[in-house]
Amino acid sequence: MPKRTARPGRIACLFAAASLLAAPAVAASPAGDPAACVPIRLSNVGWTDAEAVTSVAATLFDALGYAPQTPLLPLVMTYMAMRDRRVDAFLSNWQPMGSTPIAPFLADGSVERLAVNLSGAHYTLAVPEFVWQAGLRDYRDIAKWGPRLGYMIFGLEAGNDGNALVLDMIRKDQFHLGRFRLVESSEQGMLSQVDRSIQSHRPIVFLAWEPHPMNLRFALHYLTGGDDVFGPDGKTTVNTVIRRGYRTDCPNAARLLAQIRFTIPDENGMMLAIQQDHTPPLQVARQWLRDHPDAWRAWLDGVTTRDGAPALAAVRAHLSLPPAN
Known part of the structure; x- marks a missing residue:
């Protein structure tokens, strides 16, 4: 996404995010991923596309028992927080336009590209x-x-x-x-x-x-x-990036992050609802997930809930959808 400053009225959220990032991880029972993987921390840089895709991921992780947090952080602070292991993942690394801010963090290995989540x-x-x-x-x-x-x-x-x-x-x-x-x-x-x-x-x-x-x-x-x-x-692509070691530390969560894929119409529609209709991003994400189960079912291949239960059943229940056939 083209670099922009956070929208008016969000400065207070930056201070709230600082305390959020300092909070200790919530204890979790051992199973799909270790206790240190809860909560999962997904940076939100405040762009409308970032709000949409981060909210979709957060809704899925909530359904899977990962207690997601989505701190609002400027772009460079996002990568710094990932370097310091205070943020786990970021779903809005635009390439090639976003090459400069991320370059030093890729070079020192503190951040790695996990997958392309949007092409075209x-x-x-x-x-x-x-x-x-x-x-x-x-x-x-x-x-x-x-x-x-x-x-x-x-x-x-x-x-x-x-x-x-x-x-x-x-x-x-x-x-x-x-x-x-x-x-x-x-x-x-x-x-x-x-x-x-x-x-x-x-x-x-x-x-x-x-x-x-x-x-x-x-x-x-x-x-x-x-x-x-x-x-x-x-033409550009948008990448999901993760902090150093996250794939090894939290393989179940990393697998879901690696399999998330969006389309241009998906994101245009969600962004329109956020910007024009002023619908809260989490509400938009939940509705999109309810309306497009075929779009995200494959994202859950090989993924479980945090405690090892089937992911698809958990997500459908979380979204108040009937059990899959």
Whole structure:
């Protein structure tokens, strides 16, 4: 996910998270995983996609008896907490956009990539449908549209990874963008500008990514030709990462984490419910799990509850679903 700051009103949660991480593990009877694996601590960096997928994982682990905790932490603090064994897993490591923050922790072995939980994501520049149809389809087209775009590209908040790539293009006059300037804003501010531009039929180029509700809200197209900047077609993957030793320490929990897979429509739908309908993430996750049992059944292959009981029966009971046939 593109780097963003936590949303307003969440600062207090960061302080609460600090005390949460300091809490001792709850004792558990020996069976599927040892007592030290309870609670499982899943970092939530506050992005809407992270809230959705973390809540899905937390709901499953709750059903399996792992007493999940989901502390709200900034991205770098997440990796630091994993290094210090105060966080066990993180399900929102975007690649290649998230390569820089995680690099030192991968290098020293304190964090390891466990699995890809989402493929086919995007993060690159985009335009509305009417601009695409008018001919702005590739990075090489942007400069020709300069006057109509006001020589502006709309990005996110200062310091964002995507912003840095756009600024680097401008500095290097890559794609002849030297006359352009980046307009930095919050995510909501940028999307409001996109909405106004579409309503008034004014061309705009902006940072966009998928999964995100903007892909349902707007008819948009991702530009081609930016492979040297954002990677091939701006395509990204999202990884589940774990702290050093977690696979050995908690093999049952690690097996579930390794088997979790989402799709773009899955995440777009959950994020839309969280953002537009203001439904609490855990409620969204529970409803998604109830509505899509075929999507997650395979995630439980070879997995048990914490005390060794069948996982599928426990999850279905937790979700108030009838027993499986």
